[in-house]
Structures are given as C-alpha cells and as structure tokens.
Amino acid sequence: MRRLILMLLCVAFATPAWAHKSSDAYLTIERDGMNISGRWDIALRDLDLALGLDANGDGQVTWGEVRARQDAIAALAAARLALSSGGEKCAMRYNGLQIDTHTDGAYAVLALAGSCKHASPTVAIEYSLLFDVDPQHRGLLNYIEDGQSRSAVFSADRSRQVVGGDMGGPLTQFAAYVHEGVWHIWLGFDHILFLVSLLLPAVLVRRDGRWKGAASFQDAFWDVARIVTAFTLAHSITLTVAALGIVSLPSRWVESAIALSVVLAALNNIFPVVARGRWIAAFAFGLLHGFGFAGALADLGLPAGSLALSLAGFNVGVELGQLVIVAAFLPVAFSLRSTWAYRRVVLTGGSAVIVAIAGIWLVERAFDVPLFVALAAG
C-alpha cells in the first residue's frame, strides 16, 4: 500500500514543475569552406552523470575536479559528435575548456575545431551525447554559415541532421550543387573510366576486323556527341527518380553493377562485339550510373525547400565535369588516332588496365571486401 500511495502522488501532482530544467546542451557550429569552428556547452551536472566529475563525492563540482577530467570530457565529445561533408568524416579537435553559466547552472564550454575534406553544400551532423543516460536530453544546434544562422534540435529520435544546403540565396545554392556535381564526376573514377572506355574507340572506325583512324574530325565528334548525350540523358533520368525517392535500389547492387559496366565497356574495346551502337550501351549503362550519382547526392543531402534547384544544379555540374573530360580527350585522341601506339597501347593496353581496375572494384563491391581502397573513390 505504501508504494501505491507514493506512486499515486507523483501522478496526481503532475505539476509542470520543471524547477531546474531538462537536460540541454548548446552546440554552435560555424563553417567556412572546409573549416569548422564552434563551441559546445555541456552542463556540469550532465557531465557528472555521464563521467562522474565529483571525485571526492561531496556533492559539489569544483574547477579542479573538472580540469582533472578534461581528457575524458574531450573524449566523450569526440565520441558523441560526428560531422561529415560529402559523405566523408571531418576531422574534429576539442581544445580548450572553460566555464559558462546558463539558467540552470554551470556548463563546461568546449572549443571545437575541425576540417572537412570537401566544402560540400551540406554538413551531416550526428549527435549522440547523453542519450544513453538521459533520453530526454536535447542538443540545441546553432549552425552558422555565410553570416546566416540556422537552429536545429537533436534528440534520441533525431540524432542525425543535415544542415547548410538551404542557406544563402538560390544562386549560391545552385552554384554550390553545380560545384559538387563537377567534383563528383572528377573524383568518381568509375564514371570517368566508363566514359573513357566508350570514347577511346570513337576516333577510330572498325573495318574488316581492324581498327583504323576516323576519316574526319566531324565523324569522330558526332560519335562522341551521341555517346555523351545518351549517357547524360540516361543518368539524368535515374538520378532524378532516385533523388526524388520514386525508385530506390540497394547501393551495393548499384555500385557493383557500375563496376561491371566499366569492365564490359573496356572489354568491348579489346574484343569488339558492339562497334556501331555504342551509344545504346552508353544509355543502358548510363541508367545505372545515375543511381550511383543519386547515392552521392544522398550523402550530400538535398534541402527540402529547394529540392529541384539543388538537384538540377548537381546534374548540371555532372554534365559540365563530363564535358571538360571530353573536351580534353577528343583533340588529343583525334590527333593520335592513326598511330600504332594509339590503337595498341592506348586502346588495347588502356582498356586492359581499365578491365583490371574495374574487375577489382567489382569483386570489392559485390563481396564487400577492400582490395583496392585507394582508387575506389567513386
């Protein structure tokens, strides 16, 4: 009966007596290109809950006790906050420890600094401070970029947030996603190798089972244009449907199929099966590559408020990046097309190397084993 009474009271007297208040931490993150800076205010009471600050057990936390646990506090912070940009983790450092006072008591103030490998339009922030010891904890984020600030709240149910993509004017956003698209195709070696595999024979013609240099630049140009257009059209379609969530495919399957597409395209140069209709292959496999681009875009995050604009920007960026590659490739390949070296070393040898590289990717991606991490940036 006693227990009944006790429990009864805590229900009956359901006053919103948030005397002190629920646990909050205040996280300010400012981004300037690849550089991150900021501060993180965590209540000493909460740190005591997570780490035990009160060494002498007298119910009081002194500056000496806080300082003694400085390394543990920094380690906790490092384990509970992760930033990534363009799908890659940013390196974070926590240096400096100070004290500040909020409405419910004293807080440790950590200075944070970091650097990301990319200056993507968005930053994904994963926050898991204290959720294990107090699921009602909230991380109150103030994100600052280009002089604008944005707030977000982390909770146990929403521990990952993507910020930044919808900041700045429409033109800035568009430009940021164009930039991402360009870099994605340049750094995504699988897309480049696929395109190169299809383009290598474009300056040649196959006659009587042998390669010969194309007669005119015009012929070569139109062959390239057909291939590039088909590839672009195809991957634009799938990039859009995947980014809008209309179709979704497992990324391992997509990445493996992309590697296979590179193998097949390069093999076709050594043992030609398809000679004239390579643009059809470009279209068919381009559909696959679009899903790959969508995966990269998902890592980046699309701001809900300007989805179409960002998606278009990314796509335009991919096309621009691709055109630069074509523009660099075509004149050189055309001038060398009639040489023995081009046909033997560049076409056959190069394709063989591509088959080998893409074959390794295929094994890695299909069986999820890292053989060749360095080049598999795509």
Add this chain to the structure above:
Amino acid sequence: MRRAWAWMAVAIVTALAIDGVAVAAPYTPADDSAVLERLPEAVDPALAELKRMRVALRINPNDLNHATRLARRCIEAARETGDPRFLGQAQAALAPWWAAADPPAVALLLRATVKQSQHDFSGALADLDHLLAVRAGDGQALLTRATILTVLGRYADAQRDCAKLLRLASGLVTTTCVAGASSLNGDAAGAYRGLVQALARANDSTGTRTWALTLAAEIAARRGDAAAADIHFRDALALDPRDAYLVAAYADFLLNEARARDVASLLADSAKNDALLLRLTLAERSLPDKRSEFADHRRDLTDRFAAARRRGDTVHLREEARFRLDVENDIPAALALAKANWNVQREPADLRILAAAARASGDSDARRIVTEWLASTRLEDVTVVASTQRRAP
C-alpha cells in the same frame, strides 16, 4: 492533432517573442577550489543513492528488479525536487523495455508514469490499457489511469476506474479518486461532503491525507467557499510544506483572493521551481515594494520559457499562457497558447486560463469552448464563471 495544435502555438509564440537565449562569455575560473556546481545530492544526501544504483545497473542493464527500483527512485526524486532531469534518468533505466511491445507489468507501469509526466497522455494510456488488460486488479495502474482520464476531462471513464479501487485500496484513496472526477462533473457538493467525511474517518498515511486535503481545498475554492479552502490548504501544508503541487495550488488560491503579500512570503524561497516562480512573479507585480524583484523574475521566466521552447517542449503551455497574459499582457500569444494547451489537457486551471484569454481577447471561438465545456460538464468554478460574465476591462 493535439500535438499539431501545440506546435502551432509554439511557432506563433516563437514568432512573437524575442529570443531570450543570450550567449554569455565563457571564463576560466581562477582557482581549482572554486565551486562551480552543486549537485542534487548536496541538497538531499539521499539522492547520492541514485548514483550508486546507476553504477550497479550499468553492469547488468537488463536486471528488471534493479532497473525498476532505480526508475521508481528517479520518478520520486523528480517529484520531490521538481527536477525533470530525473525523469530522463528514469527513462534511461527503463531503456531495455522502453520500446518493447510487451514489457513486464512493473516496467509498463513505470513507463506509463514517465510518459504521463512528459504529457504523452495517449502513450501513457495505451500502456495502462495494455497493463490492465493483463492485470485487471492492478490498483496503481487503475489510479494512474483515472488521474490521466480526469486530466483529459473523461470523467465517466475515470470514475469507472476509481470504483474498481474499492476493494484494492483504502477508503480515503477511493473516495479521493472518485471525488477528483465527480467534483468536476456536476457533483462538487457531494464530492466535497464525501471527502470531508472520509478524511474524518481515515487513518491513512501523510501522503494520502495531503492529497485528499489538497483536493478538498481546491473544490471548496472552486465553489467560492474561501474560508473552508484556506483551512484545508493550511492543514495540508502542515502535513507536507514542500509539496510543490500543493504550494502552487495554495498560491493560486491566494492570488485569486488578492492576497499577494501572503503569496510573496509563501514563495520567498521558491524561485528555483519555475511553476512557483510564476506565482511569485504574479504576486510581486501588484506589490509596489517588490518592483526590482518583479523585474528580475520576469526576466528569469522569459529566459526559462525561451529555453523550453528551444528544446521543443510543450509541457509548459498553461504556465506560459498565464505568463503572457498576466505578466506580459501579450493577449494574442496568450490566447494561442491557452487554446493549444486546452487541446492537450482539460483541468480547471486549463479552462481558467482559456476563459481569461477569451475574455481579454474577445475571441468568440475560445468563448464558445468555455461555455460549452461548462454546460456539458456542469463544472462549478467561480473564477471561470466570473470570467465568462465580466466584460473585458
């Protein structure tokens, strides 16, 4: 739907209010011996036990016995200190069963209690329904469910649960449970009479007597019997002067009686509890010699509401509505908050602030809600009735 309303109100208030969360300058303490924070166990050494229990639980988090003991102690600590951090810690102790579809009864009951205190009434009711479907004779679950149903204004359902307590709990517990609902549903006189008689007969614990006396005082106050209410409140306070709900209820009564001076002395040391700080600030507003305290407390409340809003809390809608109306005189914000709050909970205090906001704003929608509620429940509450009759000043 209700939640959507609450969020809407929060959005409106956010738009209307100035963001009061200032970032102060961090500093480096000069001396290692500088005391930066006093932990709860410095105030109440018994709370150090929570720390030891938590360490022990970490070794085997799935120990149901240990976990529920810690969760219960945390819930009690939340009530005693008014500190919501303890509720989060109770939830953490229940982590292995928090999302489980069919947890053991003891965990289910504690889970419902934590959810209820976070104003997740539907979640709490779902858990209690589940629990009572398995164990129909669980007195605590019945009592908890009756309390929530009363808060939601579902008096008939509440009374059904209270009636089942007859064979499971003492006469005073059952009577108080029934009176809690029936006093709001057209039988204030009968409920009051029953309570007074049961109190005279009963030999219950201090906790139950405090609960029953507080309810008797509230009913008397609602019926306009200030003298009786004052006596019951003071009897209850003699039993437990630290009960935050009781102190807040008494402060509201005194404010209503224009006894601001008494409120100021009652709450002189209560500035840490925000619900009590609101009452203190309301009293200081009408006391010319408390001008500077009023200014300070007004700013404190602004900061605390802003802090709650930042984390997305909707637990304090009623208090914030009252703050906007009676301290800030921000009628549109108060009305939006009072309406949003009414969609979450329907205690007399919720109707009172809605009626006051309706009167101040002349909002016909709010006025209609109040009149219809009074008519359908036959609630007797002199303050609400006065609000509906008087015209806005």
